[in-house]
Amino acid sequence: MKNRSDVVLSAVLSATLVLAACETAYNPLEDYEQLNPATDMPVPTPVDNTNFTAEQVARGQYLVALLGCGSCHTNGALVGTPNMEQLLAGSDTGIAWSNPLVDRNPGIVYPANLTPDIETGMGSWSTPEIIAMIQTGVSKHSGQTLPVMPWPSYANIHAEDATAIAAYLKSLPPVRHQVPANVQRGQRSTAPFIHFGVYQSKE
Numbered sequence: 001m002k003n004r005s006d007v008v009l010s011a012v013l014s015a016t017l018v019l020a021a022c023e024t025a026y027n028p029l030e031d032y033e034q035l036n037p038a039t040d041m042p043v044p045t046p047v048d049n050t051n052f053t054a055e056q057v058a059r060g061q062y063l064v065a066l067l068g069c070g071s072c073h074t075n076g077a078l079v080g081t082p083n084m085e086q087l088l089a090g091s092d093t094g095i096a097w098s099n100p101l102v103d104r105n106p107g108i109v110y111p112a113n114l115t116p117d118i119e120t121g122m123g124s125w126s127t128p129e130i131i132a133m134i135q136t137g138v139s140k141h142s143g144q145t146l147p148v149m150p151w152p153s154y155a156n157i158h159a160e161d162a163t164a165i166a167a168y169l170k171s172l173p174p175v176r177h178q179v180p181a182n183v184q185r186g187q188r189s190t191a192p193f194i195h196f197g198v199y200q201s202k203e
């Protein structure tokens with residue numbers, strides 16, 4: 001049972017919300033500027049790595065290109081201006097995982113630096129850790145990741161293929177590039193982001 005003061009309080013709150021809605025109708029597009037869409041991404045050339053065979057590395061390079069990892073994990077790719085010096089070294093443009101048309105400040109994740117830089121990339125990751133991330137989305141850095149990183153699509157990848165991807169990523173020249181920290185829903189982001197939305201014509 002609500003007591004009287006609760007009822008009064010909720011009435012006041014609702015009135016305030018209605019007033020706020022009338023005065024400043026939220027137009028999400030006012031907060032955003034249109035940027036260009038993604039492009040097809042090349043992948044960088046591997047360097048010699050003695051732990052894996054050349055065939056494994058070459059297959060990994062082929063799979064990374066085929067699966068489009070660089071279209072998220074390369075800086076600028078998500079906004080149509082990929083930085084070729086930083087292929088697969090992480091994106092300063094994030095991807096919103098909640099709807100920016102509903103949330104003024106949506107949650108945002110930033111595609112990680114996949115090069116073997118020890119501080120800003122995956123230099124300290126073992127091959128099984130990389131394979132686990134690809135198949136189950138569990139990150140050594142951030143625990144269970146959201147399926148914005150499309151690991152559910154990679155879950156059934158053959159072990160040899162996942163190993164080949166790890167071999168290739170480990171063979172890349174390390175690039176020092178710190179991506180912005182993920183943004184929780186409700187927090188303001190300082191870096192740009194894109195949103196994969198589902199829309200339907202009204203008419």
Ligand code: HEC
Nearest residue numbers: 067068069072109110111112133139141145146148149150
């Ligand atoms: C649609 C965009 C997208 C694609 C395509 C994509 N990723 Fe990701 N990936 C992300 C995002 C976003 C994150 C960060 C997730 C988080 O922090 O919650 C991430 C995180 C990762 C991580 C964890 C790294 C870390 O430091 O935590 C690895 C490893 C990874 N991705 C590998 C890959 C590989 C390999 C491919 C291709 C087979 C790929 N990703 C394709 C968006 C993508």
